[in-house]
Amino acid sequence: GVKIRDDVSVEDVAAQIEKCDVLINLSGVTILGRWDDEYKKKLYSSRIDTTKKLVDAIGLCHEKPKLFLNASAVGIYDSFHSHKDGSQKYADDFLSHLCRDWEAQARRAGDFGVRNVQMRFGVIYAKEGGAMQKMLPPFKMGVGGKMGSGKQIVSWIHLDDLVKAVYFIMKTPDINGAINFTAPYPLSNKEQTKILGKLLHRPTIFPLPAFVLKLIFGEGSTVMLDSKEVYPTKLLESGFSFEYGDFEDALKEIIR
Numbered sequence: 001g002v003k004i005r006d007d008v009s010v011e012d013v014a015a016q017i018e019k020c021d022v023l024i025n026l027s028g029v030t031i032l033g034r035w036d037d038e039y040k041k042k043l044y045s046s047r048i049d050t051t052k053k054l055v056d057a058i059g060l061c062h063e064k065p066k067l068f069l070n071a072s073a074v075g076i077y078d079s080f081h082s083h084k085d086g087s088q089k090y091a092d093d094f095l096s097h098l099c100r101d102w103e104a105q106a107r108r109a110g111d112f113g114v115r116n117v118q119m120r121f122g123v124i125y126a127k128e129g130g131a132m133q134k135m136l137p138p139f140k141m142g143v144g145g146k147m148g149s150g151k152q153i154v155s156w157i158h159l160d161d162l163v164k165a166v167y168f169i170m171k172t173p174d175i176n177g178a179i180n181f182t183a184p185y186p187l188s189n190k191e192q193t194k195i196l197g198k199l200l201h202r203p204t205i206f207p208l209p210a211f212v213l214k215l216i217f218g219e220g221s222t223v224m225l226d227s228k229e230v231y232p233t234k235l236l237e238s239g240f241s242f243e244y245g246d247f248e249d250a251l252k253e254i255i256r
Contacts, residue, residue: 013057070106122182126159148210150190155230158244
């Protein structure tokens with residue numbers, strides 16, 4: 001894929017993406033970290049500045065991409081409602097404003113006649129990398145447990161379904177705008193913890209208190225503690241089928 005550094009001009013990027021059919025932007029430093037002021041700047045610039053440069057480059061192309069897929073996150077939503085695609089019940093915190101600014105830059109591709117989709121990712125689970133690889137070690141050692149109260153709803157997606165959904169959108173030209181990339185059955189962190197313990201045959205009696213997460217991650221702890229109940233309405237209504245709609249099925253595939 002195309003990697004964009006600060007010293008790469010918009011013209012250079014345009015030359016790389018000229019005549020490409022589909023452009024997918026997943027730029028951004030990991031959201032899992034301690035959000036001090038310096039890290040927030042990295043979170044912001046690695047997403048918004050990079051996306052702005054990409055869209056500016058699209059504008060310079062003679063043969064523009066037919067589709068621009070840009071990453072976003074369910075962190076855009078508030079914690080007090082359930083959310084279908086297009087919900088504008090947004091949180092008023094750093095992550096939500098980050099996602100909103102990110103999506104605003106991506107939508108500019110529409111000014112150049114390019115179909116654009118903002119992929120609002122839930123927590124991504126996969127065999128390698130992703131959130132599950134950070135969660136599994138303590139559970140395997142028998143020292144895992146719920147995070148905070150455990151009542152927070154987790155909207156998630158298996159990586160295989162994420163990739164499948166990208167291909168589905170490529171072939172479905174009437175899909176555009178903000179799309180929820182989440183499995184159809186979100187569940188609480190407490191329920192996730194119970195399933196992890198059951199499948200790994202380990203106790204789950206060591207909760208991670210909210211104050212500890214806040215000490216470690218600062219404001220970044222909201223990623224783990226805030227409830228996000230999100231549903232993939234547009235994907236389902238368009239005929240998409242999930243391989244792993246159920247968390248237990250997804251987890252069995254990951255840990256086998």
